[in-house]
Amino acid sequence: MGRRVASAATDLDRFDLYERAVQDPARDVRVLRRWFRRLQGRPARDLREDFCGTAALCAAWVRAVPDGTAEGIDLCPQALAAGRARHRSALPPAARARIRLRRGDVRRVRRGPVDLTCALNFSYCALHERRDLLAYVRRVRRGLRPGGLFVLDVLGGPDAMREGVERYDHGTFAHEWEIERFCALTHRMRAAIHFELAGGRRLHRAFTYDWRLWTVPELCDVLHEAGFARVHRLWERTGRDGAFNGVLYEPKGPVPNEDLWWTYLLAERP
Ligand SMILES: C[S@@+](CC[C@H](N)C(=O)[O-])C[C@H]1O[C@@H](n2cnc3c(N)ncnc32)[C@H](O)[C@@H]1O
Structure with a gap:
């Protein structure tokens, strides 16, 4: 977080x-x-x-x-x-x-x-x-x-290691899990959670992760x-x-x- x-x-x-x-x-x-x-x-x-x-x-x-x-x-x-x-x-x-x-x-x-x-x-x-x-x-x-x-x-x-965005709908809001970067050689990855609220308001990169x-x-x-x-x-x-x-x-x-x-x-x- x-x-x-x-x-x-x-x-x-x-x-x-x-x-x-x-x-x-x-x-x-x-x-x-x-x-x-x-x-x-x-x-x-x-x-x-x-x-x-x-x-x-x-x-x-x-x-x-x-x-x-x-x-x-x-x-x-x-x-x-x-x-x-x-x-x-x-x-x-x-x-x-x-x-x-x-x-x-x-x-x-x-x-x-x-x-x-x-x-x-x-x-x-x-x-x-x-x-x-x-x-x-x-x-x-x-x-x-x-x-x-x-x-x-x-x-x-395989999808846990693939750069891209997955969207999940929760009725009143949605969240996206984005793998921004994944290194095949080290398994270091940068990822983020974005939220989209009713009315289109976005919390972009509300949480970011620097993981192995x-x-x-x-x-x-x-x-x-x-x-x-x-x-x-x-x-x-x-x-x-x-x-x-x-x-x-x-x-x-x-x-x-x-x-x-x-x-x-x-x-x-x-
Ligand atoms: C992915 S969140 C997990 C929150 C919760 N445990 C869950 O299950 O969703 C990771 C949390 O780890 C904390 N964190 C990262 N490194 C830490 C460390 N070395 N010691 C204590 N907390 C740390 C961050 O502040 C963040 O709140």
């Missing part, structure tokens, strides 16, 4: 649009709780959300999990301010007491221990060098309880090297019509490289 804009009101608009366009925190919470229980045989209680942005996931977590705590960490003061205004203040007091948002660099925080740490919406792609990613992942591992999970999502498929698109095998190597015992690579089932149907599973064999896909990796701390 790299761009400064002039007024707080504009910030609230673009964060609100972002959340409605690309986030589904209630779904994420359901997936996280289900898989944690399945793998660890107990419920997860304490969550850390790295690269939290407006911390929509933290807020959904403390709403859904009795006695659950959530700590969100992000560098961007505007995103954190939007999170406090939009999410934290809307929580019932008992849940509000269990959420903390902190400004900081996830590569330097020393916190925990928690049951789950998440880095969602491909945020770790802001770390371009393997040694930086490894140092970050080691720090995540140290901040987890034994049996804790680190959850990250991955974007892939990491692949699943690269991430698995880093996770193992950082001391995670097992990495579960999830995939989403497709229905008879070929559309993804929202059911995640751990495939035993090869899966097809769809044009564009995203999925979760779950790394277990021994």
